[in-house]
Amino acid sequence: MKDNTPVLPRRTAVAGTVAVCGLASACARYGGPAGPAEADTGEPVKAPPTGEVLGLAKDVPVGGGTILKDRKLVLTQPTEGEFRAFSAVCTHQGCLVNEVADGTINCDCHGSKFAVADGAVTAGPAPSPLESQQVTVTADGEIVTGDAPADTTTPDTTQPAPPETTEEVPAGLASTADIPVGGGTVFADQEVVITQPTEGEFRAFSAVCTHQGCLVGNVQAGTINCDCHGSKFAVADGSVTAGPASSPLPERAVRVTGDQISLTG
Ligand code: FES
Numbered sequence: 001m002k003d004n005t006p007v008l009p010r011r012t013a014v015a016g017t018v019a020v021c022g023l024a025s026a027c028a029r030y031g032g033p034a035g036p037a038e039a040d041t042g043e044p045v046k047a048p049p050t051g052e053v054l055g056l057a058k059d060v061p062v063g064g065g066t067i068l069k070d071r072k073l074v075l076t077q078p079t080e081g082e083f084r085a086f087s088a089v090c091t092h093q094g095c096l097v098n099e100v101a102d103g104t105i106n107c108d109c110h111g112s113k114f115a116v117a118d119g120a121v122t123a124g125p126a127p128s129p130l131e132s133q134q135v136t137v138t139a140d141g142e143i144v145t146g147d148a149p150a151d152t153t154t155p156d157t158t159q160p161a162p163p164e165t166t167e168e169v170p171a172g173l174a175s176t177a178d179i180p181v182g183g184g185t186v187f188a189d190q191e192v193v194i195t196q197p198t199e200g201e202f203r204a205f206s207a208v209c210t211h212q213g214c215l216v217g218n219v220q221a222g223t224i225n226c227d228c229h230g231s232k233f234a235v236a237d238g239s240v241t242a243g244p245a246s247s248p249l250p251e252r253a254v255r256v257t258g259d260q261i262s263l264t265g
């Protein structure tokens, strides 16, 4: 299927404020009256949002959407001025959705479709909606990540302070005993596969297939295998041993401490 969905560039900048639809709905509105609306209505003055810019509201078609492949996100505008964001990872077998057309977000791996309004499944085999993500639209028409701007006049003392950043060693992802020699184990939640090509040698690779983004399904007979279309990758170096994938699985850095394997990059 031809992918004719526009792809937005990544940029980083922030400015201004706009009203949002509410935190639970993970949507944002744009295009309200210009000027300091909060001050006019007696609401506390808001600080600018600090999220990363995903794109421009004007670039998201009304009734449609835009896929940000590098972020694995879909931005939609179900009705004019209403913006939503969803994970672009299909809830069936993890392909990235490939187009937004006729009011649905479509995955051509097996034909699932999701509504641009709320990510709900409109056609299977996907079993569940696309995960909703919080975005905010600035007064400059930029769609940024995260919640609505913080209230600077009434600090929320009910929220715990964010944890301090430390240099902690990452918690072990797996025990060396969990990884068969000559094979490997897929950790779907972390989207990583850890292999042990030869005894005592541990390697890690992205578990996202380089063909169309499914998560690889298993490691058998010396290869990491993707069930979506049959691609296979070598446990030793992630290289392609069978297509249609044409590029290797990206390698991840691992550390082995005692019998614990941790990701370090
Ligand atoms: S329909 Fe999306 S992965 Fe199967």
Ligand code: FES
Pocket: 095, 209, 210, 211, 212, 213, 214, 226, 227, 228, 229, 230, 231, 243, 244, 245
């Ligand atoms: S997504 Fe097609 S073979 Fe993996």
